[in-house]
Amino acid sequence: MTPSSATFRTRIKICGLTREQDVDAAVDAGADAVGFVLYAKSPRAVTVERAAELARRLPPFVVPVLLFVNEAPDRVQAGLVAVPGSMAQFHGDETPELCGQSTAEGGHRWLRAARIPLGAAGAGFDLLNYAASYSQASAILLDAHVDGYGGAGKVFDWSLLPTAVDAHLVLSGGLAPANVGDGIALLRPRCRSLSVDVSSGVETAKGIKDGDKIREFVAAVRAADALLAR
Numbered sequence: 001m002t003p004s005s006a007t008f009r010t011r012i013k014i015c016g017l018t019r020e021q022d023v024d025a026a027v028d029a030g031a032d033a034v035g036f037v038l039y040a041k042s043p044r045a046v047t048v049e050r051a052a053e054l055a056r057r058l059p060p061f062v063v064p065v066l067l068f069v070n071e072a073p074d075r076v077q078a079g080l081v082a083v084p085g086s087m088a089q090f091h092g093d094e095t096p097e098l099c100g101q102s103t104a105e106g107g108h109r110w111l112r113a114a115r116i117p118l119g120a121a122g123a124g125f126d127l128l129n130y131a132a133s134y135s136q137a138s139a140i141l142l143d144a145h146v147d148g149y150g151g152a153g154k155v156f157d158w159s160l161l162p163t164a165v166d167a168h169l170v171l172s173g174g175l176a177p178a179n180v181g182d183g184i185a186l187l188r189p190r191c192r193s194l195s196v197d198v199s200s201g202v203e204t205a206k207g208i209k210d211g212d213k214i215r216e217f218v219a220a221v222r223a224a225d226a227l228l229a230r
């Protein structure tokens with residue numbers, strides 16, 4: 001269950017990109033994936049066409065992730081076709097069946113966002129059952145459950161998570177250079193693999209990323225990996 005090697009490298013997704021310079025900064029800093037929010041109500045929203053345009057800047061092996069909230073399957077499929085090499089992130093109330101239906105054509109990989117209540121209420125979230133229900137997902141992205149679905153910069157109580165989850169996990173929700181190392185140290189031993197995802201913590205405004213904050217965040221992840229490899 002735990003990573004096969006002590007030198008496991010935590011993968012990084014920088015989310016909510018809207019500008020060319022921010023895509024370039026994320027790639028240059030070492031991001032493994034970049035997220036484009038296709039949920040129109042988000043202040044970070046981009047159109048499919050804009051996501052495709054931004055994604056054309058990506059070198060090979062950096063994955064464009066398209067974020068959907070309760071989107072119709074045909075529009076999810078259209079987005080995945082419009083952005084070659086992309087994967088979907090379902091961040092609404094999509095059922096396992098709907099996620100599968102939306103990605104079946106083309107066999108796209110996809111992420112399921114699990115939105116965990118803040119504070120002690122998070123103890124009631126049954127991640128083991130949730131992960132089992134979404135066993136076809138490439139990974140379960142753990143985010144804080146706040147109004148507006150996501151991108152709120154809020155941290156849920158990581159200690160409430162089970163001590164062992166047989167799934168690839170992506171820790172998300174209020175991450176920043178100051179806390180990401182603690183999250184990696186706590187959660188990496190509990191899952192098949194751990195990645196991290198950040199939006200607010202590397203911004204100066206919603207949808208406007210800061211290159212220095214991105215570089216700081218990546219450096220903090222690398223420092224955490226180095227510490228755990230000792």
Ligand SMILES: O=C(O)c1ccccc1NCC(=O)[C@H](O)[C@H](O)COP(=O)(O)O
Nearest residue numbers: 015042150151152153173174198199200
């Ligand atoms: O980022 C948004 O605006 C957003 C809107 C609606 C649904 C999902 C959204 N973002 C999803 C993400 O994957 C974010 O990176 C994640 O929620 C973490 O955000 P933050 O706490 O700001 O780092």
